Structures are given as C-alpha cells and as structure tokens.
Amino acid sequence: MISRRETLRLAALGTAVLLDSHPIASAASKVRIGVLKFGTVSWELDTLKHHGFDAANRIDLDVIYFAGEDATNVAMLAGAIDMIVTDWLWVSRQRSDGGDVTLAPYSTSVGAIMVKDASPIRTIADLKGKKIGVAGGALDKSWLLIQALARRDHGLDLPSVSDVVFGAPPLISQKAIQGELDAALNFWHFCARLEADGFRRLIGVGDAQMALGASGPVSALGYVFHDKWANDNPQAARSFLKASAQAKDLLARSDEEWLRLAPVIRAEGRELAKLRDRYREGIPRRPVAEEAVDAGRLYRVLARIGGEKLVGSASEMAPGTFWQEPPQ
Known part of the structure; x- marks a missing residue:
C-alpha cells in the first residue's frame, strides 16, 4: 500500500516531468x-x-x-x-x-558632397559654375540643407549658379567616378564607397545640420x-x-x-x-x-x-x- 507521502512525491515527480516535456514560456x-x-x-x-x-x-x-x-x-x-x-x-x-x-x-548617418582628391574645389563657394550631381530629387532634404547653408554663408543660390543634375544614387556615383561631375551629393554609404575610391568629403550634411542650428547628430x-x-x-x-x-x-x-x-x-x-x-x-x-x-x-x-x-x-x-x- 502506497502512503500518502509517497503519493504526493509521485504526483510532484509526474508534474516535473510534464513541465520539462512542455516548458511554459510566453509566446514570442x-x-x-x-x-x-x-x-x-x-x-x-x-x-x-x-x-x-x-x-x-x-x-x-x-x-x-x-x-x-x-x-x-x-x-x-x-x-x-x-x-x-x-x-x-x-x-x-x-x-x-x-x-x-x-x-x-x-x-544619424547622412551623406556629403564628394569631390575627387585632386579637385581644386575646397569650399561650398567653389561650387559656383560647377556641375553637381544630386542623388534623389530637388526636394531631397540633404540637398535643401546644403542650399540653405550656401545661401546663408556665401550668398549663393546653388540651383541658379551651378549646373545641377539629379539621378539615382548608383548613377550619381558612377558619373562622379567617370569625371562627368565636379561634385556629387549622395547617400552616406555611396559616399563611403567613394571615399575608398579616391574621393574626399567637401562638406557633410551632418556638418550642415550643426551649422544650421542642431546641437548634435540628428x-x-x-x-x-x-x-x-x-x-x-x-x-x-x-x-x-x-x-x-x-x-x-x-x-x-x-x-x-x-x-x-x-x-x-x-x-x-x-x-x-x-x-x-x-x-x-x-x-x-x-x-x-x-x-x-x-x-x-x-x-x-x-x-x-x-x-x-x-x-x-x-x-x-x-x-x-x-x-x-x-x-x-
């Protein structure tokens, strides 16, 4: 005859086995x-x-x-x-x-205006009269911020004083590498690839953000x-x-x-x-x-x-x- 204590022990053991076989966890x-x-x-x-x-x-x-x-x-x-x-x-x-x-x-990674290492372009003001490729369209926010900075610091309306062309990011990078553009504004990862291919950053969009009022990266x-x-x-x-x-x-x-x-x-x-x-x-x-x-x-x-x-x-x-x- 099984004692009450033994019955409880066996019941507890059975419960433990059941829990081990079917672990209880909150659903993902x-x-x-x-x-x-x-x-x-x-x-x-x-x-x-x-x-x-x-x-x-x-x-x-x-x-x-x-x-x-x-x-x-x-x-x-x-x-x-x-x-x-x-x-x-x-x-x-x-x-x-x-x-x-x-x-x-x-x-917070953002793009930049890229120029070839040997380019004589050193500041935004040097973009006057140059051919600039812009990834995206005329309302790309990075392009608008660069324009705002050029107007404030140099009195330049870049769309009016430069030859601006728009295109898909891969195309803009390709044209820059081929020398068909004097400068290119592209998304951050395309800029990083250009940096590895003989280009330098003229100005980053992050720098423009800071100059226009941001206190840190956005x-x-x-x-x-x-x-x-x-x-x-x-x-x-x-x-x-x-x-x-x-x-x-x-x-x-x-x-x-x-x-x-x-x-x-x-x-x-x-x-x-x-x-x-x-x-x-x-x-x-x-x-x-x-x-x-x-x-x-x-x-x-x-x-x-x-x-x-x-x-x-x-x-x-x-x-x-x-x-x-x-x-x-």
Whole structure:
C-alpha cells in the first residue's frame, strides 16, 4: 500500500516531468518589418537574426523585402506590415495630416558632397559654375540643407549658379567616378564607397545640420510604426528596439562581424572599412528628446526652403514625430 507521502512525491515527480516535456514560456511577439532588399538596414537585421537577438528578446521577426521605399510606406499605412525605416520629415507630414505614425531613431548617418582628391574645389563657394550631381530629387532634404547653408554663408543660390543634375544614387556615383561631375551629393554609404575610391568629403550634411542650428547628430532615419501598434504591443516595440540596440553594439565593437557581413554588403578591404567606420559614426547616442528638439529646428529651415511641396501646410514639425517610450 502506497502512503500518502509517497503519493504526493509521485504526483510532484509526474508534474516535473510534464513541465520539462512542455516548458511554459510566453509566446514570442510577431513583428513584421518592411525594408529595401539591398538597403543598409538589412545589415543590422542580418546581424540581429544571425546572433539570435530576436529570439533572446522574445520577438518573432519577419523581414519582408520591397523593391522601393514608396512600396514599404504604402504597405505599413495599409497595415500589411508593422514597421518600416524612413525619415522624420515623412513622419511629421503624416502626423500633420492626421496620421499616427512615429519614429524611433535608427541612424544619424547622412551623406556629403564628394569631390575627387585632386579637385581644386575646397569650399561650398567653389561650387559656383560647377556641375553637381544630386542623388534623389530637388526636394531631397540633404540637398535643401546644403542650399540653405550656401545661401546663408556665401550668398549663393546653388540651383541658379551651378549646373545641377539629379539621378539615382548608383548613377550619381558612377558619373562622379567617370569625371562627368565636379561634385556629387549622395547617400552616406555611396559616399563611403567613394571615399575608398579616391574621393574626399567637401562638406557633410551632418556638418550642415550643426551649422544650421542642431546641437548634435540628428537621426536621418528611424524605425517607424503606428502609435496604436506600439500601444497595443508595447512589449513587441520595446523588445525589437532592444534587439536592434544589441545588434548595433556588436557592429560597433566587432570588426569580425563586418567581415562576416562582407558578402551581404558587397564590399571588402578599404571599402568595407570605410562603410564600417561611417556606420559606427551614425549609431544614435543622444537622448531621443534632444534629437527631437534639433529635428524641429531643422524642420523650420527645410520648411522655409522646400515650402509646401516638401512639408505640406505645417510650418512646425508635428508633435509626437519622435517616439517617447512610455515608462514600464
């Protein structure tokens, strides 16, 4: 006959075996992010997933690739994905029009005006009469900031006194290398590749931002999502951003990780080193509130020069453009 004590012992043992066979754990939070297939964001997400930072933070990260930025924007606004990467200017305009998208800083890396090492061009004033290639269009915010600085410091209206041509980033870089342009304003990673190919930075867009009123680096891009999604899924939002920070930390300190990423980045040697160093410079390190204040200052500069075509009818950056993580 089995005693009551033995019965309880066997019951406890059975429960332990059951728990060991079917561990109890909170389900991972699903996060769907849309990114460009060959964009720089994919480097960080590759690191994040390769090292299991998503699983460690209990998120099920679904990376969905798109061919163009407009497609990612439309997909998120339609609710097909939870998150994209884009700039605060777009976020502010959406909020001014009644939307609820918001931004968590991703990178302060910005482009620069690049010239060949041997070029006689030394200052913005030397761009007068020169042929300048600009990645993007006439309302590219980096181009507008460079224009604002040229007007303020040199009295130059660059579109009027220079031969400005617009094009896709790869084309602008190619034309610069071939010598068909005197200077090129391109996105940061194209600039880094040019630095490895005999070019130097005439002026960085970050320098222009500081000269025009920013007190420190401002994230050009951020992880963008709906306020409602973050409110409904606070753990998912926090956990994703924590995983992102862990990936950034690894990329900031490990040269070996960059060697692993080399096939994804499609670079090696000096070019890979330049991309690594410029990426590291762009890791956000300031409080979000400080970035938001400086973005508001830059918004006013952009609104003056870009007008309604750029910012719509709002003369000030919309409140809530930068996401303030609520206390836990």
